[in-house]
Amino acid sequence: MQWTKQSEKTVYANRWFSVNLADVELPDGRHLDHFLLRLRPVAVATVVNEAHEVLLLWRHRFITDSWGWELAAGVVEDGEDVAVAAARELEEETGWRPGPLHHLMSVEPSNGLTDARHHIYWSDEGEYVGHPVDDFESDRREWVPLKVVPDLVAAGEVPAAGMAAALLLLHHLRLGQDDRP
Secondary structure (H helix, E strand, C coil): CCCEEEEEEEEEECCCEEEEEEEEECCCCCEEEEEEEEECCEEEEEEECCCCEEEEEEEEECCCCEEEEECEEEECCCCCCHHHHHHHHHHHHHCEEECCCEEEEEECCCCCCECCCEEEEEECCEEECCCCCCHHHCCEEEEEEHHHHHHHHHCCCCCCHHHHHHHHHHHHHHHCCCCCC
């Protein structure tokens, strides 16, 4: 079954997103109003070191009033290459400049409501260049063993779905299997 968008108008817009209202036709001919959020692409990055530790941020999200582990992330500026944006965000939020980035995955976190697309990258090397410029983004930055990632995800300590998926994929790619007993 395919829904068909007949029209769409912007209800509110700012630099980061727009709230739109679409007239959607269902396969049986009925119409419904559907609100959607149009967002800029998000670039995400981390580093996994030789000890199989991943660089994470421990931060609070006031919207959900929750704490959790996250990867450095931010919007892609107009005309900016996504991988360049990912490297920029990592350095701004952690103080670590990544080596060559590898595309890990792109996800749509809530495709029933928004067109947001998160592009996630990782590097197997990084250089500490100093205290993060955007240190207000997180309470702390830590190297966390990849082997504990499945437990962190299961415990709800990685609340962002796309980041949980990315960390589990990194766990699989770097460790090759679930090494829990």
